[in-house]
Amino acid sequence: MGLVDTAFAGLKSNLEITTGEQQLAQSRHKLVRDHVRGQWALTDDFLTGSYDRHTKTKKLKDVDIFVVIDPDGPQAHLAEGTGTAAVTALVDVLSTRWSDVTGDDTVALISYAGEDVTSYEVAPAFVTDTGFRIPNGLEWMETNPHEHARMVTEKNAACQSKFVPLVKMLKAINREAGEPLKPSFLIEVMALDLVEPDLGRYQDEIRFFLASAADQIADDWPDPAKLGGDVNASMSLSERINLQVTIRAWLATAEEAILVEGDGQERAAIELWRSLFGNRMPRP
Numbered sequence: 001m002g003l004v005d006t007a008f009a010g011l012k013s014n015l016e017i018t019t020g021e022q023q024l025a026q027s028r029h030k031l032v033r034d035h036v037r038g039q040w041a042l043t044d045d046f047l048t049g050s051y052d053r054h055t056k057t058k059k060l061k062d063v064d065i066f067v068v069i070d071p072d073g074p075q076a077h078l079a080e081g082t083g084t085a086a087v088t089a090l091v092d093v094l095s096t097r098w099s100d101v102t103g104d105d106t107v108a109l110i111s112y113a114g115e116d117v118t119s120y121e122v123a124p125a126f127v128t129d130t131g132f133r134i135p136n137g138l139e140w141m142e143t144n145p146h147e148h149a150r151m152v153t154e155k156n157a158a159c160q161s162k163f164v165p166l167v168k169m170l171k172a173i174n175r176e177a178g179e180p181l182k183p184s185f186l187i188e189v190m191a192l193d194l195v196e197p198d199l200g201r202y203q204d205e206i207r208f209f210l211a212s213a214a215d216q217i218a219d220d221w222p223d224p225a226k227l228g229g230d231v232n233a234s235m236s237l238s239e240r241i242n243l244q245v246t247i248r249a250w251l252a253t254a255e256e257a258i259l260v261e262g263d264g265q266e267r268a269a270i271e272l273w274r275s276l277f278g279n280r281m282p283r284p
Helices: 003-014 019-039 076-080 083-094 145-158 163-176 185-194 202-216 237-262 266-280
Strands: 042-048 063-069 101-103 108-111 119-127 132-136 139-143
Touching: 003 163, 003 202, 003 266, 019 042, 019 063, 019 083, 019 119, 042 119, 063 076, 063 132, 076 083, 083 101, 083 108, 083 119, 083 132, 083 139, 145 163, 145 185, 163 185, 163 202, 163 266, 185 202, 202 237, 237 266
Parallel strands: 063 119
Antiparallel strands: 042 063, 101 108, 108 119, 119 132, 132 139
16 A cells, blocks of 8 residues: 555544544433423434434534424424524523524534534424425425435445545545535535446545536535435525635645656655645645
């Protein structure tokens, strides 16, 4: 194994959630779910988002939780109101246990400042025939995180378990750059479509993805479960064009790194990759 391959193996390891981080996240999300169950009548509660799909990168900025409200319980009336009202009601419930709780258009957010697992995003949800309804500002939107998880699992199996690490690496580039590509779920959605088995070296697959993404980032990217709206619906045309420029700059760095590696300058190649990944990529 060459130095660059060794560096990528180290990067893969550094992006994995540690046992300690998993245990902390698990203990905390159980507290959250138990607390809501003590206040509301629920039919289910479960982890969702990139943590559940194993595509979350370190640090754990947020852990996503759905609390599914009993349609025959005392909170059933929330389904008749706005999504904002449902989030506000959930914020009130969580504020009886946690001091730093806020709400936005979709979730109640519990923050743990200065800790490894920094926040939990809790969405009130109602079951539908095809998935779930969750708040989207004053409205509600359809989604099915179980279907998202199934698609990622199947893709990862088809790619010899290299799809999930690849997505984490792509998210790491985005995070190192200050997360210009939002939401980060868009990276997963694009990768589900653009990444093809069988996967080769991570450095080559990153280059292939970035080349395709640069060409197609301005397109509409629908919910892969075919329930909600486009994943990038909130992104304006000018924002998409700016992202094209950003992704092409990432691509240029990746192409130069691969070219330099091919010339036998492996340490120089690693430094180029580190300009994309930062300290997450070790120097062998």
